[in-house]
Amino acid sequence: MRNRHQRRVIVGFLAAPLILYTVFVASPYVQAFYIAITDWRGLSAEFDVIGLANFAELFGDPVFWKALGNNLILLITLPLVTIGLALFLAFMLNAAGGPRSGEIRGVRGATFYRVVFFFPYVLSIAIIGVLWMNIYNPINGLLNGGLRAIGLGHVQPSWLGDERLAFWAVLAVLVWNGVGFYVVLFTAGLKAIPASLLEAAVLDGASRSQVFFRITVPLIWENIRTAAVYLGIAALDAFAIVQIMTGGGPNDSTQVGSFYLYQNAFSYGRFGYASAMGVVLFVVTLALSAFTLRATRRERIEF
């Protein structure tokens, strides 16, 4: 009696979320594998299963390799720069002044900084793309205008139009977007470190950098690891910024997997090929996150 009633509740409560999730999330992921082995171009229902031909073509596609290469450079540089900067700022925010009567004081205005640093992170990545496209504008952009204002009128780079600069300009926007979030994340970790630990280290004669690298960093290692995984996922995506700011150019210098996939599907109508790309990117993502989690595993330090 009670059991039957309970079963009705379980089914009743789970049915709607389960259907929605299956239709719009699970089934597309499964279908991606099937579409990937077809030559479907989307316009008609007709297509042939062509086996692994899409994958073979993909491995010979120089643009895809270029895109994958850019994703890999992002995968290394984006976490490195963002985490470095965020750790540095979080450390400044929290540990400045040092231990004093057994208590770590934050700097004056710490709350204000935390709020302001977070601004770029709450904005839509698309809006950030539009904003920075204008900042980088060679004529009426903030950057070149600034260079002119300080007498560097002869240095007027075409930030997004120059093959050597565009990629780094994109990276800079991604860093700008993310740092504030990780400052907040690391701040939460730093706050949890007992002041007595740092104080003891200082009394034992540890230098500032020793305290930072030998004590602080290991103690918030879990947070750093989380940050690395999140930023890795962002580096493998980077879609909105690339699509809005550069369209993958100039000369594919900012091309990334997600945008090349989108172009193939929705500009060239090559749905089979695009799905094959999705499958490859998925496998790469999975392998890399497994690798990151393994490579960064350390004894968890209890305190």
Added chain:
Amino acid sequence: MAATGARRPRGRSAGPTIAVAQAFLVLWAVVSTVPLIWAVVSSLKSDPEIVADPWSLPEALRWDNFARAWDTASIGTYFGNTVIVVGGGVVLTLLLSAMGAYVFARFDFRVKGVLYYFFIAGMTFPVFMALVPLFFVVQNLGLGNSLPGLILVYAAYSLPFSMFFLVAFFRTLPEEVAEAAKLDGCGEVATFFRVMLPMAKPGLISVGIFNFIGQWNQYLIPLVLVSDDSKFVLSQGLANLAVEQGYAGDRSGLFAGLTIAMAPILIVYVLLQRRIQAGMTAGALK
């Protein structure tokens, strides 16, 4: 600054001096805010002013830029669409994920483990992998180019994380309260809506804020699913405008549109910053 530095405790310290720290913090605060302030200031300038000197202040405040962006550039329509989609999306996400999470947290049944991991798996896959099939699923259901279609898809992709978060939250709620409600003659459904949901309010608020910001900022999904520009959402409409304006040349209107798009989310954030930071980092801290 020097005075603050002088108050430092004698001897060595674990951190940098306050003056050095302050200098770096101010620098990053400037880097974080100047681009935003620049967009707002530019939105009040005329086009020739913007081109002549990007760093100048407006001669006169051109509020008509905003009127033009809102009407002519359709930012008003995009704004309305976004409010409808995100409103519907967040409510649907909360309702469905709370119902699902409640079942996972409180009942035992045979396929529970399998179903739970089925849902949670959705957190690990990048959306762009499913882009092509998703487009056709939505088309085939007749939901392409429609706001209800976007609401359903937003909710579906928000479910894994929301449910994951709420299951953990429901587990922390005391079992006795639900039992007591049932003894008082409440059915399971009434217990859920009248007793458990109100108790879960803090968790629902965190998940709600997280999804509000995520869905408000969504770009890839509407870009793929909506091509009719009367159904565009804000981020999509603005990006589209930026590409067009690059040639059409209403720069001040574009900056006004940017300001309209940035302002609400920044205002909501400043008002609720503590909760929002907690809500957004909750996922990372587990």
